[in-house]
Amino acid sequence: MNKVLSKRILRDLKENFMRYLALIVMIILCMYIIVSVVAAADTIIDGSTAAAEKNMVEDGHFSVFLPLTSAQEKEITDKGVTLEKMSYIDVEADCGGTLRIFRNRKSIDLIDIDNGRTAETTGEAFLEKRYCEEHDLSVGDTVTVLGSTLDIVGTGSVPDYDAPVKSISDVSAESSLFGLAFVTDEQYSDFLSCSVKAEESVYAYRLNGKMTDEELKELIRGFAFDYNDVEDKYYREAIADTIGRKDDLRDGINELLDGANEMYDGTDELYDGTKELYDGLGELDSNSSKLNDGASEIFDAYIAQAGAMLSAQGVPETLTADNYGDILDKYAALTGNAELTALKETLDSLKEFADGTVEYTDGVKEAYDGSDELRDGAKELRDGASELRDGVQELKDQTDDVIDEFFTVDLDNLTEFVKRSDNQRILGAANDVVTNKTAGLLSGVVILMLFTYVISVFIIHQIQSESSVIGALYALGVKKKDLIVHYLTLPTIVTLIGGAVGTYLGFCDFGARYQMQDSYSYFSLPELDTVHPLYLIIYGIVMPPLVCIIVNYIVINGRLSRSALSLIRNEQNTGTFSHVELKGKSFVRNFCIRQVLREMRTSVTVAAALFICMMLFMIGADCYVLCSNVDKETKADTRYEYMYMLKYPEKTVPAGAESAYIESLSKTEYDNTLDITIMGIDEGNKYFDYETVKGRSNIVMSRSVQQKYGLKVGDKLILSDNANEMDYAFTIKGVADYSAGLTVFMDIDSMRELFDKDDDYYNVLYSDAPLDIDEGRLYSIQTKDDIYRSSDVFIRLMMPMIIMISGVSVIIFCVVLFLMMNVMIDRAGFGISLIKIFGFRTKEIKRLYLNGNTAVIAVSSIIFIPLSKKIIDKFFPVLVANVSSGTNLTFKWYYYLLIFVAVMVIYSIINAVLVGKLKKITPAEVLKNRE
Numbered sequence: 048m049n050k051v052l053s054k055r056i057l058r059d060l061k062e063n064f065m066r067y068l069a070l071i072v073m074i075i076l077c078m079y080i081i082v083s084v085v086a087a088a089d090t091i092i093d094g095s096t097a098a099a100e101k102n103m104v105e106d107g108h109f110s111v112f113l114p115l116t117s118a119q120e121k122e123i124t125d126k127g128v129t130l131e132k133m134s135y136i137d138v139e140a141d142c143g144g145t146l147r148i149f150r151n152r153k154s155i156d157l158i159d160i161d162n163g164r165t166a167e168t169t170g171e172a173f174l175e176k177r178y179c180e181e182h183d184l185s186v187g188d189t190v191t192v193l194g195s196t197l198d199i200v201g202t203g204s205v206p207d208y209d210a211p212v213k214s215i216s217d218v219s220a221e222s223s224l225f226g227l228a229f230v231t232d233e234q235y236s237d238f239l240s241c242s243v244k245a246e247e248s249v250y251a252y253r254l255n256g257k258m259t260d261e262e263l264k265e266l267i268r269g270f271a272f273d274y275n276d277v278e279d280k281y282y283r284e285a286i287a288d289t290i291g292r293k294d295d296l297r298d299g300i301n302e303l304l305d306g307a308n309e310m311y312d313g314t315d316e317l318y319d320g321t322k323e324l325y326d327g328l329g330e331l332d333s334n335s336s337k338l339n340d341g342a343s344e345i346f347d348a349y350i351a352q353a354g355a356m357l358s359a360q361g362v363p364e365t366l367t368a369d370n371y372g373d374i375l376d377k378y379a380a381l382t383g384n385a386e387l388t389a390l391k392e393t394l395d396s397l398k399e400f401a402d403g404t405v406e407y408t409d410g411v412k413e414a415y416d417g418s419d420e421l422r423d424g425a426k427e428l429r430d431g432a433s434e435l436r437d438g439v440q441e442l443k444d445q446t447d448d449v450i451d452e453f454f455t456v457d458l459d460n461l462t463e464f465v466k467r468s469d470n471q472r473i474l475g476a477a478n479d480v481v482t483n484k485t486a487g488l489l490s491g492v493v494i495l496m497l498f499t500y501v502i503s504v505f506i507i508h509q510i511q512s513e514s515s516v517i518g519a520l521y522a523l524g525v526k527k528k529d530l531i532v533h534y535l536t537l538p539t540i541v542t543l544i545g546g547a548v549g550t551y552l553g554f555c556d557f558g559a560r561y562q563m564q565d566s567y568s569y570f571s572l573p574e575l576d577t578v579h580p581l582y583l584i585i586y587g588i589v590m591p592p593l594v595c596i597i598v599n600y601i602v603i604n605g606r607l608s609r610s611a612l613s614l615i616r617n618e619q620n621t622g623t624f625s626h627v628e629l630k631g632k633s634f635v636r637n638f639c640i641r642q643v644l645r646e647m648r649t650s651v652t653v654a655a656a657l658f659i660c661m662m663l664f665m666i667g668a669d670c671y672v673l674c675s676n677v678d679k680e681t682k683a684d685t686r687y688e689y690m691y692m693l694k695y696p697e698k699t700v701p702a703g704a705e706s707a708y709i710e711s712l713s714k715t716e717y718d719n720t721l722d723i724t725i726m727g728i729d730e731g732n733k734y735f736d737y738e739t740v741k742g743r744s745n746i747v748m749s750r751s752v753q754q755k756y757g758l759k760v761g762d763k764l765i766l767s768d769n770a771n772e773m774d775y776a777f778t779i780k781g782v783a784d785y786s787a788g789l790t791v792f793m794d795i796d797s798m799r800e801l802f803d804k805d806d807d808y809y810n811v812l813y814s815d816a817p818l819d820i821d822e823g824r825l826y827s828i829q830t831k832d833d834i835y836r837s838s839d840v841f842i843r844l845m846m847p848m849i850i851m852i853s854g855v856s857v858i859i860f861c862v863v864l865f866l867m868m869n870v871m872i873d874r875a876g877f878g879i880s881l882i883k884i885f886g887f888r889t890k891e892i893k894r895l896y897l898n899g900n901t902a903v904i905a906v907s908s909i910i911f912i913p914l915s916k917k918i919i920d921k922f923f924p925v926l927v928a929n930v931s932s933g934t935n936l937t938f939k940w941y942y943y944l945l946i947f948v949a950v951m952v953i954y955s956i957i958n959a960v961l962v963g964k965l966k967k968i969t970p971a972e973v974l975k976n977r978e
Contacts, residue, residue, distance in 0.1 A: 056537050059509070066505065066866060067537070071545040073862045074498055074591060078549025079558060080855055081491035082587045086554055086577060087562035088484035092477040094575030099206040102157040104473060105251040107260055107466040108133065108207070109267060114248050119270050126266070127257030131155040133249045136242045141191035142182045144224040145213065146174075148192070150235045155251045156207040158229060159573040162186050163201030169234045172197035176204055177211055177571045178226020190228075193238055197230070204571040207251065210475025211571045214827065215465065216711055216722055218788055218931045219837050220569060244822060260466045267461050300442065307432070307439040314429040321424075345400075349393065469769060476570035478719075482926050488586070490663070494859070495591055497659050499598040501863055502538045504652055506599055508870050510534065510606045518612065527607050534603050535596055542591040550587030554579060569844050649867045650900070654907040656863035657950070660856040661915040664946075667852035668916075669923050669936050674842035676935040680751075680786035681838040685831050687734045687813040692826035696809050701818050705732050706809035708795050710802060712766035712775060716756060717928035723752065723766055724790045727798030734813045737783040739794040743801040746777040747792045749785040751933025755924065764791070775801075786933050787834075841930075857953070865957050868900060872961060904954045908947050916943075 060067060114132070115123075123130050131154050140146045151165055151173075152158060158165055158173060163186040165173045174184060179202045184190065188199045205227065213225045230238070239246055252263065354365055364374055467473050510517065517530060552558050559577045566572060687705075700706045708727035713720050725746070728735045739747055748758060758764060764777045783792055793801075799808055812818060920936050927934060 053533075053536075055533070059537060063505075066869065067541050069862050069866055070498070070502065070505075071541050071548075073859060074542060074545025075549040075552065076855065076858060077491070077494050077498070078546050078587050078591065079552040080851070081487050081494070082550045082553025082583060083558035083562045084487040085484050085491075085583055085586075086559035086579070087566075088480040088487070089580050089583065090559055090575050090578045091480050091563060091566055091572070092484070093578050093580075095206075095209060095474060095477050095572055098159060098573045098575065099209070099474060102159055102206045103129075103155050103253065104206040105155050105467060106254045107263075107464070107470070108249055108251040109264070109461060109465070110247060110249045110463040111267075112248070112462055115250065115270070123252070123263070123266065126263075127255050128263060129154060129253040129255060131251050133251050134246050135249065136238060136244055136246050138192045138238065138242060138244070140226075142184065144178070144182075144226060146178070146190070146192055146226055146228045147213075148228045148230060148235065148238055150232050151229050152205070155253055156205050158201075158205055159203050160201055161203040161574055163199075165201055166230050166234070167200075169231060169237070170195070170198060171200045171230065171234070173201040173203065173229040174199055175208065175211060175222075175227035175571055176202045177220075177222035177569075181223040181226075192228070193241055195234075195237070197228070197234075204573050206473060207470070208472050209477075209570055209572065210472045212472060215469075215471060219840050221833075221837050221840060222571075224833065224836065260464075264461070264464050267464075300439075303442075304436075304439045307436040310432045310435065314432040317428065321426075341404075476566045476572055478929060479570070480566065482928065486926060491586070491590075493659060495594050496598070497656060497859075497863070498542070498591070499595050500652055500655070501866060502542070502595060503599050503602040504649060504867065504870055506534055506538065506603060507606060507648070510603070517607065521610075527604075530607055531600065531603050535599055538595050538599055539592045542595040543588070546591035547588045550584060553587065565844055565848055569840070649871050650903045653864055653867045653900070653903060654911070656860060656867070657904070657907050658911045658915060660860035660863075661911050661946075662919055663856035663859070664853055665915045665919040666923070666926075667849045667856070668938075668942070668946075669919055670845050670849045670852070671842075672936055672938065673923075673927065673932075673934060674845050676937070677786075677932045678838045678842055680933070680935065681788075682835055684785050684787040685834050688815045688831050689813070689817060690829045691812040691814075691818060691820060692829075693810045693812065693820075693824055694826050695824045697820075697824070698807070700809065701812065701814075701820070703816060704812040704814040704818055705729075705734055707732065707735070707811050707813065708798055708804070708809050709811050710798070712768055714756070714764075714766055717925055719928040720769075721789060721929070721931050724788060725766070725793055725798065726790055727793045727795035729795050735783075735785070735792065737785065737792050738781065739792050739797075740780040741794050741797055742778075743797050744775075744777050745780045745793070745797065747781040747783050748779050749783050749788075749790045749792070749933075750935075751786040752789050752791055753782055754786075754933040754935055755789060757924075786935065789931055789933070841932075860950075861953055861957065864904075864954065865960070868957060868961055871900070900958075901951075901954070904950065908950045912943055912946050912950075 114134075120130060131152065133149060133152070133156070135147050135149045137145050137147050160173075161176055163173070172190065174190070179185060179199070184199055184202075186199055186201060189196050190199060191197070208227055210220055211222055211225065211227070212220045254260070254263065258266075350367065364370075471478075520530065521527075554577060556577075563575075691704075692709075696706075706729070710725045711722045712725060713722050715721075726735065728737070728739060730739075737747055739745075746764065748764065752758065752764075756764075758779055760779050760781060762779050764779055766775050766777065767773070768775070777791070785792075795809075796806070798804075799806060812820075916938065923936060924934050
């Protein structure tokens with residue numbers, strides 16, 4: 048019996064050849080896409096990683112102001128670290144763009160040659176491959192730099208410029224504007240001697256497990272360094288200015304301390320003087336009574352002498368201190384004696400002397416009392432001056448500590464230190480395709496389940512059409528397991544062949560190699576051999592038949608679990624749908640509805656296929672919309688003509704320019720770390736006219752940051768400074784309508800305060816016209832044209848993938864729709880044959896049996912087009928987590944209408960094709976299906 052059943056397999060294949068051919072083509076196509084995408088990702092991940100290790104990729108690199116001395120290099124290498132100098136100069140090439148010229152590498156980041164060889168003599172150059180592709184250069188051509196013509200003797204890549212960006216912080220690579228050239232040591236020296244731009248002193252290192260990155264960094268920082276030896280005059284000026292301000296502050300404190308010391312010395316001398324005054328006045332005060340007594344005795348003696356003189360002249364009155372004046376005046380007037388007048392004047396003088404002595408001694412007493420207070424005040428003043436001196440000394444000590452802590456000028460030789468993990472240039476392609484691999488494997492599982500379900504519909508239809516035969520076989524003693532194996536055999540073979548062929552094609556050059564073209568068109572990769580991972584071979588070959596067996600076993604087992612009599616009678620479970628009461632008098636309308644309800648399984652399959660295909664299509668559509676929006680928004684938000692990134696800003700902003708302050712911090716999301724630019728702006732900046740909020744932790748996020756991370760006003764945004772191992776927490780105060788890159792805005796004064804910069808500090812200038820700035824002050828100059836070209840890169844690179852994803856989704860939908868509607872017609876063959884007997888024409892039969900699906904497709908489209916867009920919009924940011932841009936996935940309203948119209952057009956075409964199948968059904972079908 049098994050042999051008989053085996054013969055039926057070939058007969059079944061022949062009878063339904065087109066059906067199985069369509070299935071196998073669809074499986075081949077889908078497995079080809081899945082395997083090619085995943086194999087391409089694995090090839091790039093494994094291949095570029097292996098190539099990087101083979102070419103001795105660096106563990107990191109650092110740049111310095113002054114080249115390391117031989118002793119310093121030896122100190123590093125003695126630790127077991129491999130070190131190589133990789134200094135370079137940037138020059139303009141005659142064919143366009145900037146060429147970064149290096150010496151030939153010897154031990155680290157070795158050149159991987161695609162064509163030709165490395166430079167061996169003066170006048171030769173080895174060029175990076177992507178630059179050559181953009182400028183149509185090849186081995187044998189020439190390129191002119193700094194007035195010298197170089198023969199191109201080779202092209203290829205290096206592992207430290209896998210992503211060939213000019214600066215590590217650049218958002219995208221534009222190889223038409225930047226490339227690499229490698230020349231001999233002699234040629235490099237010639238270029239160095241005539242180049243206007245200074246050489247960048249860079250060293251690459253491999254740790255060899257002997258040190259950590261941080262240990263090496265601290266070792267380099269500890270090397271002796273004299274900033275006066277640096278040739279960059281602007282650097283010396285900046286350091287001298289910083290040190291000068293530090294010295295001015297220290298000198299001011301020292302002058303204040305000297306003044307306090309002088310003040311203390313003066314008050315101390317004043318106190319000593321008041322003490323001497325107090326002691327002198329005290330001595331005078333103690334002798335005041337003697338002085339008063341002496342003056343009184345002299346006056347009394349003269350009074351007595353004058354009284355004796357008057358008595359001798361016969362004057363009977365006695366003279367006293369109180370009456371001598373009146374008596375002498377009276378007798379002088381009576382006698383006219385001039386001696387009495389003279390005597391009176393003498394006594395007046397003596398009395399005045401005596402009274403003056405009393406007043407003097409009283410004054411001395413008061414002065415003595417006052418000198419005591421003066422002495423106490425001088426002592427308090429001296430004590431206050433002493434406290435002031437001690438306070439100023441303490442202020443000086445604390446100020447010295449503050450200056451040493453916060454005003455320290457870190458004058459080590461290191462200007463940049465970048466670990467491999469922080470360098471987007473290294474393994475950039477591998478990091479870019481990780482998401483492709485994950486998405487490919489997951490989508491493959493979903494598509495396989497769809498195919499398996501489609502196959503199960505075929506098998507169910509086949510079992511229903513062969514129900515009487517199966518019942519007869521049961522009656523003859525055939526076991527159910529034999530029938531299950533029989534009905535599983537052909538679908539399993541079909542899926543096995545489809546999976547195997549699709550896997551083979553996916554590994555071919557037009558599979559994985561084709562999928563890798565997007566990476567090769569953007570990244571600078573060596574030629575990689577396609578890898579054939581075992582898990583992917585199992586996934587592509589074993590997974591389709593395995594899923595088919597599992598799903599269809601469950602379905603077939605259920606269908607074959609009926610009794611032999613039931614199968615012979617071909618009893619069908621019409622379900623509850625046949626009992627639905629339909630209102631309305633239109634026979635055609637009611638018939639179409641019942642036909643759809645009877646074919647509910649098939650309708651669900653078509654709807655599910657539409658949903659899955661629509662999600663695939665939306666991935667492509669979102670890619671296009673994202674790239675298009677990034678391009679448009681970047682161009683719209685770039686309002687300036689020139690941007691100058693400054694190493695050493697001038698004190699005053701040049702006329703015609705707007706200044707800003709920029710810092711780059713990072714944020715990690717979905718295991719991808721991206722740089723976010725913090726821009727400090729003044730109020731009224733004409734290029735960035737956004738309202739900021741005062742405060743060290745307040746920011747206004749751009750629209751692109753809001754879209755990328757799903758933030759809202761009031762949320763906290765944590766950004767990291769990986770170089771200094773610091774985190775900053777910001778509060779979002781608003782949203783700026785700006786989408787060029789990932790940027791947040793701050794009040795410039797608050798930002799200066801946060802990052803401890805001077806009140807007038809800035810490091811970027813924007814202008815509408817070129818500015819006259821010395822090149823030594825600049826990091827880089829970027830024009831609006833440069834930004835426009837960079838914004839076009841993504842849409843150019845992604846367009847092939849967009850077309851492929853969209854095309855595959857359309858093909859899958861067409862195949863599934865065709866197969867399912869074909870099954871519908873086969874299942875309805877008896878009914879179609881019957882109504883043909885009743886005289887219905889083909890056009891009328893089409894209305895009854897096919898047009899009912901129009902509502903299914905239309906309703907499914909109306910539901911699943913926006914639903915799939917919403918689902919993919921939620922999932923899509925994960926796919927582009929490594930892209931430094933916003934995720935504006937907004938559709939224009941008419942996009943939905945165009946997609947709906949496209950679905951209905953596809954349905955109409957397939958509907959028209961199936962009319963031919965209706966014509967092939969004859970009234971004789973009724974006679975073939977009698978009980």
